[in-house]
Amino acid sequence: MTRTAETAEILQVLQQVLGSSSTSKPIVLHEPDFSGTQAWAYVKDCLDTGWVSTAGQWVSRFEQELCAVTGASHAVAVTNGTVALRLALHLLGVGPGDEVLLPPLSFVATANAGAHLGAVPHFVDINAITLGLCPEALTERLERIAERTPAGLFNRETGRRLAALLPVHVFGHPADLPGLLTVAEAWGLPVVEDAAEALGSWRDHAGKASHCGLFGAIGTLSFNGNKLISTGGGGALLTHDAQLAQRARHLSTTAKLPHPWAFEHDEVAWNDRLPNLNAALGVAQLEDLSRRLEAKRQLAERYAQAFAGVEGVELVSEPQGCRSNHWLVSLRFTAADPAEAQAQRQSLLEVAHAGGILLRPVWQSLHLLPMYADAPRGPLAVAEDQAARLLNLPSSPQLLEGRD
Template identity: 70%
Template structure:
């Protein structure tokens, strides 16, 4: 095993500290932390408390949805309690049923696969490409050609006998996937696209926001996202019928009436509370500033690492604008084992000094509940996963946030 082409951990840490300042055990630097300074968060949450509208009804929920439509260009936004719920609901409304298969990449947070499993469906893993780390259009088409046949208008996996009913690409770390090419493949195979854009608020490919290339997309507003509502998520769609069904089912499928409780389907109590939405509105008003500072932070990292051989900062793909949710380093040595060993040493040294770096998630196909799921060759994912590490990316780490 050769380490000749891998930089020393000390040099990597020095480059990170050059951008974000020093850390120690008494002053840790997190990956991506919430910050409400300079916003109206306190006033908006206080309005909820003063008026008593703290649950799933209230002006802030509808206002948050309108703000999401404004900043993304979506026709409809449906705010729900978290990103996993948003994915599960999105898959349900486009017709995913128990026993169906949904195609997705293995490099994602576990919620992507869990949302499929929550419906009784089965994840089907297809490889990624290394520029965006997103689902590979070439691998997707090859896998569909290899394992499927169409009978009576239904696309079946010949090896399992199950229907393949949807494609679920992920915009990893806020980098837009090759979604235009993925949409072409999806259209050719007559499969709907459901986009996991949980990390991609403010990310665009060409002039379309992530989450709006397919039938429906989803966002997350977890505490580590660019905009947080504590917990929370949303569906984005330009399809009137999908929006109507999602909103109805997320509100226990209750038919509107001044006093009668009549429910016409099995629904969920998924809606985002007013308190959470108030937090979201306060931050989305500050979104453009946050995105600009995130871009500057990423550029400073790129500059800081430009003279180190064997490692790179992942750039936004051509033709895209990324929110750089998680600035990500990639070891470029040919040997992924050597890269992984160096990554482990870097993690140990960083955490000793209060710098909270993080490796990419475990590949979904390697988790115990998903090892028996269908999968194509995953050579790129297997090569890339050991090379990747996230570094501190909070916009407030940049000196233009208003701090020194």
Template identity: 70%
Template sequence: MTSDPQTIAVMVLERIRTVIGPFSRKAVVALHEPDFSDTRAAELVQDCINTGWVSTAGRWVEVFERELSAATGASHVVAVANGTVALRLALNLVGVGPGDEVLMPPISFVATANAAAHLGAIPHFVDIEPESLGLSPQALRIRLEELAERRGSTVINCQSGRRIAAILPVHVFGMPAEIEPILAIARAWELPVIEDAAEALGSWRGGTHCGLFGSVGTLSFNGNKLITTGGGGALLTHDEALAQRARHLSTTAKLPHPWEFQHDAVGWNDRLPNLNAALGVAQLEVLASRLERKRLLQERYREAFRGLEGVELLEAPAGCRVNHWLATLRFTAEDVALASRQRLALLERAHAEGLLLRPVWQPLSTLPMYREAPAGPLDRALEAAERLINLPSSPQLLISHG
């Protein structure tokens, strides 16, 4: 088979059309679009308007948290304004503060690093493993053994002199990271684990939902997620004390009183408004059908790309149930530079034809504000960033295109 980038781009687009149907500059197909056509969203939002409960108080916030608990198995759920503040609050709950380092992978949305930076902490980047694209347990172990030292109950980076305060794995594109060995390393070093499960609602490793392995996990309900509340996020935990603290700090640390404004800590105004929660409740009612449509869409992509040399469809790690948030292709040419040119040719041709494919995020370690952050060898992450591309993944594509 030819390795010519333009030829491969044409063949990939032909196969995408067999899955999602036609697209053009007049009929653009986006990556992952919100859809309320199969929900009671209008009815529940109208209830908020009719009753006047549109802000952070209101019954739909409680219902949303309760339904998320049922869907994930979390003992406690705290709904907040977006996924970034969920991560920032989660890190704060386990004691991350100014000058601390947080170990994390560089392949993630920028919010993962920003959440630490918002607390005055410093991202410390560790390489990924290729199957799930998540934090590599082996790279994590080597990195800690190379530079970390325990001083009493504190883990110190001997190179920087700063405290290492937490480990922050990411479940990329909804694929569960290799979390069990990460937890074992965390226990050995007595470090808390905060899971960025922003994209992983409906994804499980074994019998545990993503976000419920560590101390706290976080979800996002941004407009491009499987379930959207416009903006929105949530903390998941089995720890009642952490949940109570999260609820308190996310409501400006206000003490209950009929009329007095008493606050006992520096808190944030982070709670999810009732209007947004109503959107979430309406979509959680159809979560199972959306997950099934996503599974079928992945199957169709698998069949379409079967036998096409030069690309491979990323699949769920063994023993996992995955929400298939974003179907992802990897260009497999041995030469990374060639794979990068092939990917660029596909992006250019696709966007010119009305198909809004997306490359993986630029590695966080290469962004200007994080270039000087501590990091181990990042060979796999930097290579993955040149090879990966996301395909149209809206569950309603199966309805609109059959």
């Protein structure tokens, strides 16, 4: 089959699932949806009462609801996912000149968060099934470059401290946190989880299911416009550690000491807290979370049925022992040659976008971005291979509404 014929077949399958589209009425990758929620009523309450900024009942309620749906002991709402990651790394002691171990297959915020603190990303390869950090690759990398000293774990090649491990739950699919935790504990590395895309994703561990973001010391979420729950902009830290939560709350509110009128601050901090208006939007959607998760699962199943038997591609499926939120349903081109897979993907992107189906390739690998070109890294064969093959499909939970 020619590449043109392959592209036409895949496009036909997409149209079968998604229905008609055009450049004037495109089907986008993932869009917010407030229909059927109390969003307007809750936002109106903020306007009516005047509580629109970084304090108010909706911020507290949003944090409480996040704890309820994830099982976290504490949640701290902040202005976006990048801020949440930066604050989480800071809380665990990451600072200038440190290195943070993370995957190259992620949104740029994963690397930027540490860089904002003066730290350097250290890239480690991924697992092709989970698309997250590979425990075996991490072990091999640490055995090659890590040196234990009385002052901590150091990279003997750069002389910098290895300060934290930062796994990512890519497209909402849980990474192998049980395996990664075993490695992290053996080497004394604190763990921050980038669960920006994984609200509603769970993984079995030690005989029970745990929500993504609650395996390490701290996890972070994002509520950007393209996420399952959108507050316009927003993020949160999740943890079971009361002291970490208290410190996160203090540092995210300019380290202001409680007082009826005095402005006393006891350290350099940030103004990171989520406004009440945004939190009200979040509460309205969290009340609808279970329906959205089910709609996402049904959409993923519809894609799986439609692509069954189509040669040359496969869907990225949830890993064994996991329940993914299917944030972005993703197609993988399976040609033996990654260059051919990439060419097939490019052909489909061009034709689909011309017809108003706004597919998206995976992010540019972080180690190829100019600001991280000289960052330390291990062999990245799997990440580079997968980056050439992956394509995100329209995944809004409301896409199947009105379709049988």
